[in-house]
Amino acid sequence: MNRIIQRFDRLKEQGAAGFIVYIGAGDPNLEATRQLALAFDRAGVDVLELGVPFSDPLADGPVNQLAAQRGLASGTTPRKVLQTVARIRQESQIPIVLYIYFNLIHRHGLETFVRDAAAAGVDGLLALDLPPEESENYEALMRQAGLCVIYLVAPTTPEERIELIVKRATGFVYYVSREGVTGMQAKVSGAIGQMTARIRAHTGLPIAVGFGISTPEQARTVAASADAVVVGSAIVNQIALHGQSPDLVPRVMEFTSALINAVKQPSP
DSSP states (O other): OOHHHHHHHHHHHHTOOEEEEEEETTSSOHHHHHHHHHHHHHHTOSEEEEEOOOSOOTTOOHHHHHHHHHHHHTTOOHHHHHHHHHHHHTTOOOOEEEEEOHHHHHHHOHHHHHHHHHHHTOOEEEETTOOGGGOHHHHHHHHHHTOEEOEEEOTTOOHHHHHHHHHHOOSOEEEEOSSSSOOOOSSOOTTHHHHHHHHHTTOOSOEEEESSOOSHHHHHHHHTTOSEEEEOHHHHHHHHHHTTSTTHHHHHHHHHHHHHHHHHSOOO
């Protein structure tokens, strides 16, 4: 069974919320990405999202755009990301999703990329700019390869389109908790509970909530309504601050562990 599905099945049995981390692959280099992936696994991260660097990351705010620039500067390519995933798989079975712009998949060749991703040990793809209405061939290839098709739902998504999206998704649904691009926020949306309820009316898939969550308090609040909490920019920012330090991994893990504990340990 797919690792993402297995992990969410286990979380459901435990009655626990999941914790998902996003980082930019190759930031500051791919060896650091590998080491961070292994450390996240040891710390209890449930799913790792690796952003594949792209020159025009329209869905990303400044923090993740800069991470993509650093990834490109370190020589990171889609092929090298897959090679890094294969290296991670030698030591870890943490579920891995690639957060990727479709142009990179198209250039690689859709069928070839899906096959290579599955062979490397990837568990799902989140193709940011591929709408479900145009993804029939993509979805068929993903199903054949045993990969999860992750789709985004936004606060502005109409009810009928929520229904369409979640019926095409597999693994989990990613709810973008605010309008706009990725980035840290001073507070989380007060409508998360209402929106997750709307999405659950159309699907039994787990709902992961992200975009803007940056503190343990925010993570704990979101975990009360979501099946998983996604933290990206706040962790990417730690990598930016400590990327040239020999203590990069422990510094990032110190920050991340507080977020994991907030999600995993319910308030007294």
